[in-house]
Amino acid sequence: xTQTRSSKRSLVWLACGLLLGLRLAIQFPGWLALNQGMRAxxxxxxxxxxxxxxxxxxxxxxxxxxxxxxxxxxxAQVQPAAAxxxxxxxxxxxxxxxxxxxxxxxxLEQVGADDEAQTHYRQAGWPAYASLRRQAQAALSRGAVRDxxxxxxxxxxxxxxxxxxxxxxxxxxxxxxxxxxxxxxWQAGLALAAKQPAALDDYYEGRVALARSDPAAAxxxxxxxxxxxxxLPWTGLWLGEALLADGQPAAAANAWQxxxxxxxxxxxxxxxxxxxxxxxxDAAAAxxxxxxxDSR
Numbered sequence: 402x403t404q405t406r407s408s409k410r411s412l413v414w415l416a417c418g419l420l421l422g423l424r425l426a427i428q429f430p431g432w433l434a435l436n437q438g439m440r441a442x443x444x445x446x447x448x449x450x451x452x453x454x455x456x457x458x459x460x461x462x463x464x465x466x467x468x469x470x471x472x473x474x475x476x477a478q479v480q481p482a483a484a485x486x487x488x489x490x491x492x493x494x495x496x497x498x499x500x501x502x503x504x505x506x507x508x509l510e511q512v513g514a515d516d517e518a519q520t521h522y523r524q525a526g527w528p529a530y531a532s533l534r535r536q537a538q539a540a541l542s543r544g545a546v547r548d549x550x551x552x553x554x555x556x557x558x559x560x561x562x563x564x565x566x567x568x569x570x571x572x573x574x575x576x577x578x579x580x581x582x583x584x585x586x587w588q589a590g591l592a593l594a595a596k597q598p599a600a601l602d603d604y605y606e607g608r609v610a611l612a613r614s615d616p617a618a619a620x621x622x623x624x625x626x627x628x629x630x631x632x633l634p635w636t637g638l639w640l641g642e643a644l645l646a647d648g649q650p651a652a653a654a655n656a657w658q659x660x661x662x663x664x665x666x667x668x669x670x671x672x673x674x675x676x677x678x679x680x681x682x683d684a685a686a687a688x689x690x691x692x693x694x695d696s697r
Contacts (some may be wrong), residue, residue, distance in 0.1 A: 402674065434451070434454070437453040438456075447474055447477055449472045451471065454470050457472055458490075465491045465492075466491075468490045468491035472487035472501075475487060476508055481511035483509040484508040485512060488501055493582075498534065499525045502525035503523045505521045506520075506521035506532075509521065522539035533552050533559060537552035537553035537570075537573060538569070546573065546577045550574055553570040565590065568601065569657075571605070591605060591606055602624070603626035604636055607626060607640070608639060614646075619639075619647075629661065637663060637664075638657065638669055638670050641656035641660065643655070644656055653677065657670040667697065668693075669694075671691070671697065
């Protein structure tokens with residue numbers, strides 16, 4: 402009797418081992434494809450990566466890692482709808498994975514599902530304000546002005562007590578050509594500024610003053626901003642504009658020359674120096690400045 406029981410147990414263990422071995426044999430090509438896809442992704446071979454990762458998700462459809470990797474590659478290939486589908490499958494398998502929530506939020510943004518995107522940003526632990534501000538800045542950098550205005554406005558709505566949110570909104574509106582609305586947002590930001598203003602507050606106080614045709618006040622505010630924080634990238638340019646509007650062309654030239662020393666890769670101060678030289682009748686000097694601007 403004891404021997405019979407022992408034989409039965411052995412048969413059970415053998416059957417379990419065979420089933421496990423069979424499962425591993427079936428899934429092994431999938432795990433191999435996943436590994437190959439991840440290697441191809443790291444070397445930026447997106448075509449090979451998506452081929453291998455799709456094999457992986459077919460072979461091992463219960464792998465959240467494989468679905469998430471497939472979604473990331475599809476995002477890199479600018480296929481947001483396909484990426485959304487893959488990342489939603491990854492989340493169905495691993496609902497609390499923050500990285501998957503973050504990638505899905507980016508896919509949703511690209512298909513225009515903004516409200517859903519913000520939900521997933523929050524679940525990823527990514528503050529909505531930081532996300533919207535980053536998106537607005539990125540949109541401004543690539544010249545997508547309408548999108549920048551939208552994102553910056555949303556950021557200000559999410560954090561209506563942050564002065565810098567309104568400053569960014571104003572920058573986007575200015576880029577859109579709506580200067581009165583830009584000034585209005587900067588004034589809203591200035592009303593929220595701390596009792597001890599930072600350099601950024603003085604910078605926008607100067608921009609508002611210049612837009613309202615008060616160059617003398619603009620000069621004072623912009624000089625203060627430059628003194629407090631030499632790393633602000635546009636202060637010298639606008640200080641030059643304020644000085645020129647205030648009837649101080651030599652001081653404007655000095656400000657723009659200092660701007661070229663602090664930020665040599667930015668072409669705008671070189672261009673304004675060229676404009677000033679041309680207005681003063683020095684065509685040769687103007688061309689030298691324009692050439693320097695074009696080389697940036």
